[in-house]
Amino acid sequence: MMCQVPSSKFQVPGLRVGSGIPGLQNLEPGTWNVELRREAGFTLLELLISMTILALIFMAILGAIRVGSKSWESGELRAEENQRTRTLFDTLARELTMLYPLRIQAQDTDKDVIVFRGKSTSLEFATLPQSYGAAPFSHMIRIVGYSVGPDRGLISTESYPLVGPATAFATLEG
Numbered sequence: 001m002m003c004q005v006p007s008s009k010f011q012v013p014g015l016r017v018g019s020g021i022p023g024l025q026n027l028e029p030g031t032w033n034v035e036l037r038r039e040a041g042f043t044l045l046e047l048l049i050s051m052t053i054l055a056l057i058f059m060a061i062l063g064a065i066r067v068g069s070k071s072w073e074s075g076e077l078r079a080e081e082n083q084r085t086r087t088l089f090d091t092l093a094r095e096l097t098m099l100y101p102l103r104i105q106a107q108d109t110d111k112d113v114i115v116f117r118g119k120s121t122s123l124e125f126a127t128l129p130q131s132y133g134a135a136p137f138s139h140m141i142r143i144v145g146y147s148v149g150p151d152r153g154l155i156s157t158e159s160y161p162l163v164g165p166a167t168a169f170a171t172l173e174g
Helices: 034-039 044-097 166-173
Strands: 002-004 031-033 103-105 112-114 116-118 122-127 142-149 153-159
Touching (some): 044 122
Antiparallel strands (some): 142 153
């Protein structure tokens, strides 16, 4: 089936009639081949298949991004936990190197004892003054306590025995 179409409407730049494209060899200028028009576009099925393939590719990419972001987040949490542990060990090591043999009077007897107490879940000892800090008592000898709580993890306490009564070491129990 051939129909007449003005040649100015359907001209393709750089394409000549009879240039080796099937269906265009024997066309006269100004005519339109209906068979060529059917082969020029995409069918709905081809579009659906290509859209499905693109959707699967995007889902795979988004899944990879999601896995990457979760691993990044878990790495950040692990690094933060390691930093807290390192800070704790550094603080504990610094305080143990500043251990001071402070002697206080025991509550029940008149004997002097060195302030150092260790149990399976706690440790208390006297240390030298901090070399930093603007706290009012940062220049005084202090008693540091570390204990492990069942639900709270490691608990650190500190007191200044020279500020209050001489039995301040006994008040660290609570």
